[in-house]
Amino acid sequence: MDNVSLARITMGTSLAFHIVFAVIGVGLPVLLSAAEGLGLWRKDAVWTDLARRWSLAFGILFAVGAVSGTVLSFELGLLWPRFMALSGSMIGLPFSAEGFAFFLEAIFLGLYLYGWNRLSPLAHWLTSIPIAISGAASALFVVMTNAWMNHPAGFELVNGQVTKVDPLAAAFNAATPTEDVHMLVSAYVCTGFLVASAYAAGMLRGRLDAAHRRGLAAGMTMGVAAIALAGVTGDSSARFVYTDQPAKFAAMEGLYRTLHGAPLHIGGIPLESQQRVVFGLEIPRGLSLLAAFDPNAEVKGLNEVPAADRPNPILVHLSFDTMVGLGTLLGILALVFWGVAWRGRAIPTVRPLLMVLALAGPAAVIAMEAGWFVTEFGRQPWVVYGILRTAQAATPVQGLFISLLAFLLIYLALAVTTARLLLLLAERRRRAE
Amino acid sequence: MTEAEAIGAILWLSLTAYAVLAGADFGGGVWDLFATGPRQAAQRQAIAAAMGPVWEANHVWLIFMIVGLFTCFPPAFAALAVGLFAPFTIALMGIVLRGAAFAFRAHAREAIGPIEPWGGVFGAASVISPFFLGVAAGATASGSIHAAGSDVRFVADSPWTVAFIADVGLFAVALCAYLAATYLMVETDVNADLQADFRNRAAAAAIASGVLGLAGLILAYVGARPAFDSLTGRGLPLLVLALVNGPLALLAVWRSEPRLARVAVAAQVTFVLWALAVGQWPYLVRPTYTLDSAAAPAGTLTGFLIVAGAGMLLLLPSLYLLFRVFKGRNPASVEADRTKPA
Numbered sequence: 211m212d213n214v215s216l217a218r219i220t221m222g223t224s225l226a227f228h229i230v231f232a233v234i235g236v237g238l239p240v241l242l243s244a245a246e247g248l249g250l251w252r253k254d255a256v257w258t259d260l261a262r263r264w265s266l267a268f269g270i271l272f273a274v275g276a277v278s279g280t281v282l283s284f285e286l287g288l289l290w291p292r293f294m295a296l297s298g299s300m301i302g303l304p305f306s307a308e309g310f311a312f313f314l315e316a317i318f319l320g321l322y323l324y325g326w327n328r329l330s331p332l333a334h335w336l337t338s339i340p341i342a343i344s345g346a347a348s349a350l351f352v353v354m355t356n357a358w359m360n361h362p363a364g365f366e367l368v369n370g371q372v373t374k375v376d377p378l379a380a381a382f383n384a385a386t387p388t389e390d391v392h393m394l395v396s397a398y399v400c401t402g403f404l405v406a407s408a409y410a411a412g413m414l415r416g417r418l419d420a421a422h423r424r425g426l427a428a429g430m431t432m433g434v435a436a437i438a439l440a441g442v443t444g445d446s447s448a449r450f451v452y453t454d455q456p457a458k459f460a461a462m463e464g465l466y467r468t469l470h471g472a473p474l475h476i477g478g479i480p481l482e483s484q485q486r487v488v489f490g491l492e493i494p495r496g497l498s499l500l501a502a503f504d505p506n507a508e509v510k511g512l513n514e515v516p517a518a519d520r521p522n523p524i525l526v527h528l529s530f531d532t533m534v535g536l537g538t539l540l541g542i543l544a545l546v547f548w549g550v551a552w553r554g555r556a557i558p559t560v561r562p563l564l565m566v567l568a569l570a571g572p573a574a575v576i577a578m579e580a581g582w583f584v585t586e587f588g589r590q591p592w593v594v595y596g597i598l599r600t601a602q603a604a605t606p607v608q609g610l611f612i613s614l615l616a617f618l619l620i621y622l623a624l625a626v627t628t629a630r631l632l633l634l635l636a637e638r639r640r641r642a643e
Numbered sequence: 644m645t646e647a648e649a650i651g652a653i654l655w656l657s658l659t660a661y662a663v664l665a666g667a668d669f670g671g672g673v674w675d676l677f678a679t680g681p682r683q684a685a686q687r688q689a690i691a692a693a694m695g696p697v698w699e700a701n702h703v704w705l706i707f708m709i710v711g712l713f714t715c716f717p718p719a720f721a722a723l724a725v726g727l728f729a730p731f732t733i734a735l736m737g738i739v740l741r742g743a744a745f746a747f748r749a750h751a752r753e754a755i756g757p758i759e760p761w762g763g764v765f766g767a768a769s770v771i772s773p774f775f776l777g778v779a780a781g782a783t784a785s786g787s788i789h790a791a792g793s794d795v796r797f798v799a800d801s802p803w804t805v806a807f808i809a810d811v812g813l814f815a816v817a818l819c820a821y822l823a824a825t826y827l828m829v830e831t832d833v834n835a836d837l838q839a840d841f842r843n844r845a846a847a848a849a850i851a852s853g854v855l856g857l858a859g860l861i862l863a864y865v866g867a868r869p870a871f872d873s874l875t876g877r878g879l880p881l882l883v884l885a886l887v888n889g890p891l892a893l894l895a896v897w898r899s900e901p902r903l904a905r906v907a908v909a910a911q912v913t914f915v916l917w918a919l920a921v922g923q924w925p926y927l928v929r930p931t932y933t934l935d936s937a938a939a940p941a942g943t944l945t946g947f948l949i950v951a952g953a954g955m956l957l958l959l960p961s962l963y964l965l966f967r968v969f970k971g972r973n974p975a976s977v978e979a980d981r982t983k984p985a
Contacts, residue, residue, distance in 0.1 A: 266750055273746030276699055277739040283709050284735050287724030291795075294713050295721035299939030302714020303946045309707045310954030316699040317961045321968060323750075324696035328968055340961070365940075375939065377946035607728040616736060624743050627761070631751045 214601050216610035217289040220617060222586070224281050226579055227621045231275030233578065235315070236345040236394070237401020238268050241428055242322075243338035250335050256420050260428070262326070263421075263639065264405075267632055269323045274624055276316065281617070289610075293593050293603035299372055300365055300380040301355035308351035314344040346394060353393045354381050356585065361385035361454060362594050388450045389585070392443040395436050396581065400574045402432030403540060407571030408636075410564045417640065423557040426567070433570070434544035440537060444581075451588075452501040455595065456510035457519065458588035461526035463497055464490070465511045472497040472509035477531055480523040487527070521590045529583035536577035543570055646948060647715065647938035648925060653951060654711045655920045661704035662916060663822065663909045666815075668698045670823025672741060672769020673816065674844060675762075685837055690823075693830045695749055696969040700962065702742065715947050719927040719937035723779075725795040726788035726928075730775040737772030740764050770816055777815025781808035783928060784919055785867030790931040803866025810862050814855040818912055821848035825908045828901035842899055845908075849893040856889070856915070869929055873922025881918035885911060 242264050249258030283305075287294045318340040325334050358364075364379030365372050406429030409422050452459045459465075464480030464487040465472055474497040478490020498507040512520050543566060550558040558564075593600040644652075671690040678686040713720040724731065744765035782788060782797060785807055789798050799805050824845035831837040863871035874882050892907035925933045938944060 269750040270746050273699065274743050276702065277742035280702070280706055280738055280742075281735055283706050284724075284731060287709075287713060287720050288728055288731060288735075291721035291724045294724070295717045298713040298717030298720060299715070299943040302710060302717075302939070302943060303950055305710045306707070306714055306947060306950045307954065309703065309710045310950070310958060312706065313700065313703040313954075313958050314961055316703050317958075317965045320696040320700055320965055325968060372940060375942040375946075377942055605725055605728065607725055609729065613732050620736060620739055624739075627743075627747055631747060635751070 211611065213606065213610055214604040216614055217604040218600065220610065220614045221282075221285055221289050223614075223618065223621065224278065224285055225582070227625070228275065228278040228282055229578070229582065230400075230575055231271055231278060232349070233397035233400040233575075234268075234271050234404065235275045236349045236397035237432065238264060238271070238405075239315075239338060239342035239345050240398070241401065241405060241432060242268065243335070243342050245424075245428060246335045246338060250331055256424060260421055260425055265323060265326075266635060268319075270628060270631055272319055274628055276312075278621075278624075279312070289605055290593065290603045291605050293598060296370075296372065296598055296603075297358070297362075297594060299375050300362070300377070301358050303377040304351045304354040304358075304381045308348050311344040311347040311351060315341055315348065318344070346397075349394050349397055350390050353390045354383075354386050357385035357389040358383050359594050360389070360585070360589055362597050367597070384454065385450065388443065388447040392440065392447045392581075395439040395443055396578045398432055398436035399440050399537075399540070400571070400578050402429050402434075402436055403574035404571035405429030406433055407568050410567035410570075412636070412640075413559060414561065414564050414568060418559055423559075427551075427557050430544060430547050430567075433540070433574075434548055437537065437541045437544050441541060444534070444537065449501055452509070455588070457512060457515045458521060458526065458584075459501070460510060460512045460514070461521040461523040461588055462530040462584060463509070464523050464527040465497070465509060466523075467511040467513050468508060469511065470498070470508050471495045471506045472501075474500060475527070477535075478527075480527050482523075519591060521588050526584055526588045529580040529587065532580040533577045533584060536573045536580070540570060540574055540577070543567070645935060645938075646941070646944040647934040650711065650715045650938075650944060650947060650951075651925070651927070651934040654708050654715075655916070657704050657708045657711065659913050659916050661701070661708060662818075662912050664701040665698070665704060666773065666819040666912065667822040667826050668694050668701055669741070669769045669773045669816075670819035670821065670848075671827070672745075672766050673820040674823055674827070674841075676766025676770065677844075680840065682837055682840055685834070686840060689827055689831050689834075689837060689841075691745075691749055693827060694745065697965060698742070698745065700965060702738075705738075711947065711951070715939050715944055716927055716932070716934070716937040717939055719932040722788060722790040722795045722928050722932065723783065726790065726797050727779045727782060730778040730782070734772045734775035734779065737768040737775065741768035741772060744768065769819075773815045773819045774812040777812035778808055780815070780919075781811030781867075781870075784811070784870040784873065784923065785863070786869035786929045787867075788928050790928060801866050803862055805866075807859065807862035807865075807867040807870070810855055810859045814852060814859055817848055817852035817855050818915070821845060821852050821908055822912060824848050825896060825901065825904040828896075828899070829905050832901065838899070838901070842896060845896040845904065846893065849889075849896055849908075853889055853893070856885075869923070870919070874918050876922055877924060878918035878920075878922025881914050881921055885914035885918060888914060 242261050245257045245264065246261035248254060249256070249261060318337045321329070321337040322334065322341060325337060329337065358380055361383045362380075363383040364376040364381075366374040406426050409425035409429060412422050413426065448459070448462070451462070463472070464475055464478065466480070466485040471494070473495060474493040475487040475490035476493070478487040480487050495505040497509055499505045501507065501509055512523060547558060547563065547567070550560070550563065589595055591599050591601065593603045671694050675687050675690050678684075680686075712723075741764075744761040747761045748765060785804055787797055787799050787804060787808070789796055799808070824841045827841040828838055828845060831841060860871070860874070863874065888907060888911050892904060892911050895904040895907050923929060925935065927934055927937050
């Protein structure tokens with residue numbers, strides 16, 4: 211395999227692995243803070259106990275997120291030195307700000323995890339607030355750099371050399387608002403549904419105590435609010451791509467030719483040979499209506515860009531539909547859950563609903579990963595859109611295959627151990643009760 | 644001083660903070676690996692209690708340095724990333740395994756008991772990472788990273804160059820172990836036996852790092868002349884400080900003055916790092932990149948200084964709080980030692 215493919219697989223695996231822990235690092239502190247705050251305010255030991263449980267799991271999850279994030283900060287250079295030589299000065303400032311946010315998160319996490327007996331209850335609760343804020347800030351800063359790759363701005367290029375940089379214009383490029391906000395709410399979607407899944411799975415095994423019901427309620431509260439926002443922000447993201455990156459948008463929809471009144475395809479496989487989506491559900495004029503609020507609006511097809519500049523529509527379209535499909539199902543699930551809860555004036559414990567809820571967390575993570583597939587595969591063949599091709603950015607060194615294998619093994623070991631430990635911790639609590 | 648030079652100084656300070664703080668966390672892992680004797684379990688427990696609250700924050704200095712390097716000196720970063728691909732990749736794997744193994748043990752041990760084989764992974768990775776970070780430093784200081792545009796390669800002049808680089812790797816491990824042992828002397832203030840264990844370890848590490856350090860000087864003379872010239876040129880005052888301070892630090896260890904020893908050893912590491920930095924100033928990667936020639940455009944440099952300044956305003960008080968709570972008069976490990984006798 212060539213270095214470009216190896217570097218892409220290594221980077222993609224590292225990102226896909228890290229982001230699961232990263233989103234928990236963004237979302238879980240909010241739940242921790244809320245639970246501990248409720249326990250403090252209402253003098254309710256059940257809430258405090260929930261926060262303590264989550265804090266133990268968070269200690270493991272955050273550490274894995276922190277070290278896998280370190281891998282990424284190195285891999286940017288180790289795998290893509292030419293990309294970094296070009297863009298370091300542009301994306302570096304959000305990364306630096308992210309570094310500080312991460313610093314604060316790690317510091318207050320240390321105080322939080324190890325301070326249960328060293329700080330007063332109020333002081334301990336207060337340490338959770340900077341964790342939640344800096345977690346969200348890290349996500350916003352780091353996604354700014356990805357937004358810049360989609361919409362490079364704030365610099366002048368003379369003969370391939372960066373001559374002038376406006377760091378604010380680079381950080382707050384046109385893609386930043388939609389991408390940033392959508393990623394942040396997606397982090398809360400994943401955390402909310404993952405927590406809900408964990409408690410739904412426990413309840414399916416007959417544990418219907420107050421802690422489980424509240425854990426489920428906490429997760430679903432975050433889940434319902436976040437999934438609604440994810441829908442709204444996702445919609446504006448898609449419409450931004452429609453105007454800013456027509457090739458990505460065409461790939462998302464499997465649209466080979468520019469059309470007025472373009473149809474929307476739900477599912478299906480874009481076929482190069484037939485220049486259309488087969489087996490999908492076609493809604494006439496649906497795409498034009500969604501993208502521009504005009505049934506006759508023009509939507510640019512892949513034919514607008516040279517063949518060498520086209521992303522792979524199969525990957526991008528299927529990823530996009532996976533994200534939207536799962537997101538929609540999660541939204542419906544959240545509505546059903548709270549509808550049943552409202553009618554019954556209690557947290558639902560009906561088995562079929564719990565079974566679906568137990569799958570909701572993994573589904574949310576898949577949706578989030580699929581969303582990143584859309585962004586990343588959709589930007590190809592560019593690493594910096596319109597400026598630098600991915601193929602030109604990879605490192606020339608030997609030995610990428612070995613490092614890829616080693617990292618795959620490491621990620622596998624970490625994933626297996628993390629899962630095993632979390633299950634063992636839950637199991638031990640059950641036996642203690 | 645240009646903006647680039649100011650940033651160079653900030654990044655070197657960050658590297659110093661990383662070495663002095665996270666270096667001790669690696670050293671803790673080294674002593675976890677070599678925990679022996681009747682107090683083996685108590686040694687490991689003291690290490691875990693000392694590292695627990697702070698290691699993740701200590702680790703961020705490295706990320707800050709890497710990010711600062713690629714933001715402000717992108718071509719030098721790219722050259723180092725290509726030229727030092729192997730040592731960086733291996734160090735990175737060690738960092739991942741070390742951190743994860745520590746967290747697995749720390750947060751799972753009280754709940755479900757020890758989880759082998761992560762104990763061994765923690766210790767082994769704590770040796771591997773500083774060794775290869777030291778190798779990367781040695782390769783850079785010896786002028787073995789030859790960068791000509793996008794063509795970067797590692798070229799060792801002679802076998803002595805390789806020996807020098809390996810020696811710097813071992814020196815880094817020894818210094819980490821030395822730092823950790825003296826810090827642990829402070830942390831075990833209430834347990835005289837345990838403190839004596841770490842005093843002996845500190846003395847051993849002091850001698851090892853002294854020997855490796857002096858060997859490094861000789862090897863630099865034979866095989867890594869740029870490094871030797873740096874250290875004995877502009878870096879000489881700091882080198883002399885290190886040579887004078889070294890025996891004094893050992894004396895403080897030997898006479899069981901934990902707090903004094905802690906300061907002396909941290910100072911020793913600082914002197915060594917700054918002797919190198921000042922010696923090769925203003926070169927980043929010799930002879931291709933100086934701080935100014937590798938610097939990003941002015942907008943980025945100014946922006947970085949602003950972000951770093953604002954960030955430090957938030958960071959430093961928070962760090963103070965963290966260390967005040969866990970490392971003040973009554974370190975966390977002392978409490979663990981009191982409540983959970985081994």
